[in-house]
Amino acid sequence: MKKYLSVFKISFQQEFVYRLNFIMWRVRNVLQIFLIFFLWNAVFSQPGAIVFGYDRAKILTYVFGILVLRAIVFSARTVDVSGEISSGDLTNYLLKPVSYFKYWFTRDLSSKVLNLGFATVETTILFLILKPVFFLQTNPTLVLAFVISIFLAVFLYFHILFVVNLVAFWTPESGWAFQFLFMVIIAEFLSGGIFPLDILPLAFQKAIYLLPFPYVLFFPLQVYLGKIATSAILVGLITSGLWLVILNLILRYLWNKGLRRYEAVGR
Amino acid sequence: MNVLFQRMAFMIFLVGKVLRFLMFFGFLFFLLKGTKNLAGYNLNQTIFFFLTFNFVDVVAQFLFREVYRFRPLVVNGGFDLVLTKPMSALFRVLMGGADVIDLATIPPLIFAIYWVGNLLHPTPLQLVLFLFLLVNGLLIATAFHIAVLGFGIITLEIDHTIMIYRDLSSLGRLPIDIYKEPLKSVLTFLVPVGIMVTLPAKALMGLVSPLGALASSLIGILGIILAVRFWKFALTKYASASS
Numbered sequence: 001m002k003k004y005l006s007v008f009k010i011s012f013q014q015e016f017v018y019r020l021n022f023i024m025w026r027v028r029n030v031l032q033i034f035l036i037f038f039l040w041n042a043v044f045s046q047p048g049a050i051v052f053g054y055d056r057a058k059i060l061t062y063v064f065g066i067l068v069l070r071a072i073v074f075s076a077r078t079v080d081v082s083g084e085i086s087s088g089d090l091t092n093y094l095l096k097p098v099s100y101f102k103y104w105f106t107r108d109l110s111s112k113v114l115n116l117g118f119a120t121v122e123t124t125i126l127f128l129i130l131k132p133v134f135f136l137q138t139n140p141t142l143v144l145a146f147v148i149s150i151f152l153a154v155f156l157y158f159h160i161l162f163v164v165n166l167v168a169f170w171t172p173e174s175g176w177a178f179q180f181l182f183m184v185i186i187a188e189f190l191s192g193g194i195f196p197l198d199i200l201p202l203a204f205q206k207a208i209y210l211l212p213f214p215y216v217l218f219f220p221l222q223v224y225l226g227k228i229a230t231s232a233i234l235v236g237l238i239t240s241g242l243w244l245v246i247l248n249l250i251l252r253y254l255w256n257k258g259l260r261r262y263e264a265v266g267r
Numbered sequence: 268m269n270v271l272f273q274r275m276a277f278m279i280f281l282v283g284k285v286l287r288f289l290m291f292f293g294f295l296f297f298l299l300k301g302t303k304n305l306a307g308y309n310l311n312q313t314i315f316f317f318l319t320f321n322f323v324d325v326v327a328q329f330l331f332r333e334v335y336r337f338r339p340l341v342v343n344g345g346f347d348l349v350l351t352k353p354m355s356a357l358f359r360v361l362m363g364g365a366d367v368i369d370l371a372t373i374p375p376l377i378f379a380i381y382w383v384g385n386l387l388h389p390t391p392l393q394l395v396l397f398l399f400l401l402v403n404g405l406l407i408a409t410a411f412h413i414a415v416l417g418f419g420i421i422t423l424e425i426d427h428t429i430m431i432y433r434d435l436s437s438l439g440r441l442p443i444d445i446y447k448e449p450l451k452s453v454l455t456f457l458v459p460v461g462i463m464v465t466l467p468a469k470a471l472m473g474l475v476s477p478l479g480a481l482a483s484s485l486i487g488i489l490g491i492i493l494a495v496r497f498w499k500f501a502l503t504k505y506a507s508a509s510s
Contacts, residue, residue, distance in 0.1 A: 024427030031434040034450065035441070042306045042445035043298070051302055173272040177279040185283045189290040199297050 003098060004106045011077065011110040026118050029067065030126065036194070037063050037130060052199045058225050060132040062196055064123055065221045070193065071119035073153045073216050077107040078161045079183075082168035082175030088264040101251075105158055112154070137224050145233050149220040152240040157216045159247035160187065166251070169258030172265065192218030198227075212243040280368050288321060288372075291440070306444045311386045312472060313441065318380045319468040320440045323401070324433075325376060327408040329369035330362055334412050338425040346420075347507050357498055360416055361409075389471045396470035396480045403480075403487040404463040408436070410490035417494070417501035439464035459486055 015022060040063060043049075044056040054062070081104060084090045093100050127134075137143055164182045168175035188194060190213035197208055197218050208214055219236050222228050228236070295317055299310040308316070337360050340346040349356050389397065411432050419425040435458050438446070443454050443461040455461040462483045469475050475483075 020422075020424055021427055024424070024431060028427070028430055028434050031431065031438070034446075035438050038445045038447065038450070039305075039441055041447070043302050045306075171272055171275060174276040174279060177276040177283075181279050181283040181286070185287045185290070189287075194291070195294045195298070199294070199301060201297070 004102055007098075007103055007106045008110045011107040012114060015111065015114050022114075026115075026122065029070065029119070030122050033063060033067050033126065036066070037126075037132070041132075052196070053227065054196070057133040057135040058227075059196070061135040061225060062221055064127070064132065064134070065224060066193060066217065067123055067126075068116070068119050069150070069153075069217050069220060071115040072112055072150060073157045074193075075108070075111045075115035076158065076161055077111050078104045078158060078165060079179060081162065081165035082172075082179065085165070085168040085258075085262070086172035086175055086265070090262065091264045094259075101162070104162070108154075108158060135225060137226060139226065141230075142223060142226055142233075145237065146220055146224040148237060149215070149223050149240065152237065152244060153216040153220055155244055156212055156240060156247065157187075159244065159251055160212060160216075163247060163251050163254060166254045166258050169254070169261050187213050187216070190214060191216045192221065196221075198222075209239075212240075212247065215240040215243065277368060281371055284368065284372060292317065306442055308442055308444075311383055312468075315380070315383050315387060315471065316442045316465060316468045317440055318376065318383055319401070319404075320436075320464040322373075322376050322380060323404045323408055323464050323467075324436060325369050325372055326405060327412065329366050329373065331409070331412040332366035332369070333360055333362060333364040334415055334425070334429060336364065337416055337419050338423065341420055341423060341425075341505070344507055346505065350505075356502075357413065357416070357495070361412060384471055387472055390473070392477070393471050393473050396475055396477065397467050400462075400467035400470050400475070400480055400483060403484045404467055406487035407459055407463040407490050410487070410494035411436075413491075413494035413498050417498040420501040420505050436460050436463065442468070456486075459490070462486055 037060070040059045043051055044054075044059060047056075049056065051059075084093075090100075093103065137146070161183060164178055165175065167178045171178075190197075190208055190211060192214060197205055197214055200208070215236065219240070223233055223236070292314070295313055296310070299305060299313055303309070305313050340349065340360065346356075346360075349359050352359070384397075412429075415425065415428050415432060418428050422428075435454075438454060439460040443451055443465045446454060451461075466475060466480075466483055470480060
């Protein structure tokens with residue numbers, strides 16, 4: 001446990017090595033929120049309008065919720081795993097008495113803490129500038145379910161990201177390409193990071209709900225906004241858990257297969 | 268084997284870019300089906316704004332992809348070799364490596380613009396103004412990329428600067444009329460994303476006068492002049508430190 005605490009501290013300090021990079025990354029997050037915020041602001045320009053089951057307060061809460069949840073769920077250093085596999089740096093870790101998964105999960109946590117800190121400040125500033133109406137969930141059961149769904153989302157995202165990175169065992173040159181396709185495009189859209197998924201036709205929604213992606217952003221926010229029934233929340237949490245088990249099995253299978261293929265090229 | 272991996276990476280990137288386009292397109296389509304209009308624009312008009320943005324964005328990425336590879340040149344001193352060659356250094360680092368992935372997406376995009384543009388029934392004058400302002404938009408995009416290069420020499424920071432440019436220009440995915448003041452003015456005059464991508468589409472809808480188009484072109488020309496001056500200034504700060 002102590003060694004992972006050290007990893008956490010070192011990783012946290014490393015984030016400050018490239019300060020300008022980090023600040024620019026945060027600026028980008030804020031800019032992306034502008035488009036979504038003003039888009040929905042324009043859609044809900046008529047007072048009392050209800051579109052796709054959202055009123056103005058709920059949709060703007062969704063937009064701000066995305067900013068915070070992205071910091072918690074999407075902030076991750078695990079993106080570097082494929083690079084380590086293709087450069088042969090993975091060997092360094094295989095020789096050390098550390099669990100490679102725990103090592104990266106710890107690094108992810110340090111990134112999440114830092115990003116969450118910044119996201120909180122940004123949200124406060126944006127809140128003061130834009131003065132959006134905000135929906136505050138007061139039902140303790142829903143708040144508890146929301147917190148549980150976020151925990152599950154963090155683990156789910158870690159597994160998805162790790163699995164995608166392990167592709168580098170087989171195609172070392174295409175690691176970034178796979179990340180671009182699965183994490184930047186597919187996960188971003190299908191998680192509800194760009195728009196709430198319930199504006200799509202029901203058939204699309206049902207299909208998307210079979211995948212793990214909506215459970216990393218969209219589902220937790222739906223729980224917070226109280227847009228789904230208690231039974232559906234339970235089903236969602238169970239599905240998240242099931243996906244976690246499935247992804248964990250896939251991750252271990254690919255890891256074992258990949259290690260046998262690993263040639264430490266470049267070492 | 269390497270060629271195979273490169274081809275696979277090419278295909279994955281292409282699929283990713285097409286998917287991103289289709290997903291945002293689908294989002295707009297379903298959104299406007301439900302709301303009927305966005306800031307006073309109907310479905311076809313909103314989609315035309317989106318297509319025009321994509322055209323300027325994709326063409327700029329296709330032509331100026333080398334900008335994304337500029338940082339290592341400055342950091343490792345390889346830029347010295349560019350400067351010593353009998354070729355414009357700006358041209359080399361700006362347009363020295365076109366992106367084939369983006370090239371592949373341009374023809375279908377032009378077809379989509381033609382198709383949706385036709386549904387808006389433009390007059391010949393509106394069409395001319397649209398094309399004129401589209402060229403002006405590309406001129407502004409060029410100015411942005413030159414400025415990013417200059418900034419890269421001075422600060423060694425390229426990756427995030429270019430991505431911030433992309434995020435800012437992405438605000439033009441939708442008509443800038445949706446933004447409130449002062450952001451709207453910033454996007455029109457300070458960072459002229461509105462002139463770059465929104466105005467051409469508005470011209471096709473008959474919402475821009477010839478005089479307005481002419482005034483906008485002045486911003487494009489001024490942008491290029493300022494960007495080239497900034498580039499020349501940045502060159503005087505190049506230390507060639509790593510060579």
